[in-house]
Amino acid sequence: MNILDKIIADKIKEVELKKSLIPVSQLENSVLFDRKCISLAESIKTGSGIIAEHKRRSPSKSVINQNLNVHDVAKGYENAEASGISVLTDGKYFGGSLEDLLYARASVQIPILRKEFMIDEYQITEAKAYGADAILLIASVLTQEQLIYLADAAKYLGMDVLLEVHNQDELEKSLRVNADMIGVNNRNLKTFEVSIDNSKKLSKLIPDGVVKVSESGISNTAAIAELKNYGYEGFLIGENFMKTDNPGAAAKEFITELKSKV
Numbered sequence: 001m002n003i004l005d006k007i008i009a010d011k012i013k014e015v016e017l018k019k020s021l022i023p024v025s026q027l028e029n030s031v032l033f034d035r036k037c038i039s040l041a042e043s044i045k046t047g048s049g050i051i052a053e054h055k056r057r058s059p060s061k062s063v064i065n066q067n068l069n070v071h072d073v074a075k076g077y078e079n080a081e082a083s084g085i086s087v088l089t090d091g092k093y094f095g096g097s098l099e100d101l102l103y104a105r106a107s108v109q110i111p112i113l114r115k116e117f118m119i120d121e122y123q124i125t126e127a128k129a130y131g132a133d134a135i136l137l138i139a140s141v142l143t144q145e146q147l148i149y150l151a152d153a154a155k156y157l158g159m160d161v162l163l164e165v166h167n168q169d170e171l172e173k174s175l176r177v178n179a180d181m182i183g184v185n186n187r188n189l190k191t192f193e194v195s196i197d198n199s200k201k202l203s204k205l206i207p208d209g210v211v212k213v214s215e216s217g218i219s220n221t222a223a224i225a226e227l228k229n230y231g232y233e234g235f236l237i238g239e240n241f242m243k244t245d246n247p248g249a250a251a252k253e254f255i256t257e258l259k260s261k262v
């Protein structure tokens with residue numbers, strides 16, 4: 001079983017348990033449930049384009065940084081003028097939690113993406129209840145019907161949808177899905193190999209009108225300058241910031257350098 005299959009097998013159990021403990025009606029009673037979302041896609045188009053990620057550890061890198069608190073990281077990213085913040089909420093493989101999402105929400109005004117392995121509408125309700133503005137759907141782990149259904153559920157609650165693909169088949173499966181952003185993952189989630197060539201290769205197949213996001217393995221502004229030539233406007237960056245003692249300062253330096261190139 002590859003890592004992605006393991007993550008999904010665990011996620012199915014986790015979601016079933018949560019559903020038996022916390023009813024949807026309780027999530028819908030959250031004070032954040034009626035909050036109006038801020039569009040991540042719009043923020044990308046009008047700002048730096050950087051989606052800076054809060055990521056303590058990962059299957060590919062093990063521990064990245066366990067010593068920081070999410071409030072400082074989120075504030076730092078906002079101060080750096082990131083277009084949005086991605087908060088990993090998976091506990092077992094990434095060391096994240098829904099509480100991280102809640103603390104990030106309480107700390108910043110910019111859009112927040114709930115970075116999670118979404119398999120069930122319940123998690124979308126959770127995302128809204130904990131203050132997310134956008135959700136991630138990963139094409140490789142969902143059928144076309146599931147993608148359409150979950151994207152519509154998120155849109156119904158006012159959230160943006162970032163639909164992640166890794167190859168042409170996944171992209172074709174995604175074309176009927178109501179997504180605001182299509183993210184090309186440069187990391188093969190089965191082998192962990194990373195190459196921004198993947199974003200370049202798939203760029204021409206992404207329809208106009210959808211914000212193009214390049215995800216993973218981005219560690220310098222030269223890569224971004226290159227990806228912009230392929231129509232990318234959003235750039236999801238985790239490890240490059242989180243491996244430092246001060247991710248906000250690292251993001252600020254990065255975004256300042258990026259601006260100086262425009």
Ligand SMILES: O=C(O)c1ccccc1NCC(=O)[C@H](O)[C@H](O)COP(=O)(O)O
Nearest residue numbers: 058059060189215216217218237238239
């Ligand atoms: O990062 C991993 O090792 C990973 C493994 C299996 C599934 C997902 C994984 N990462 C999620 C992401 O998409 C990244 O956290 C995100 O794109 C940022 O990537 P990076 O800048 O390389 O930290």
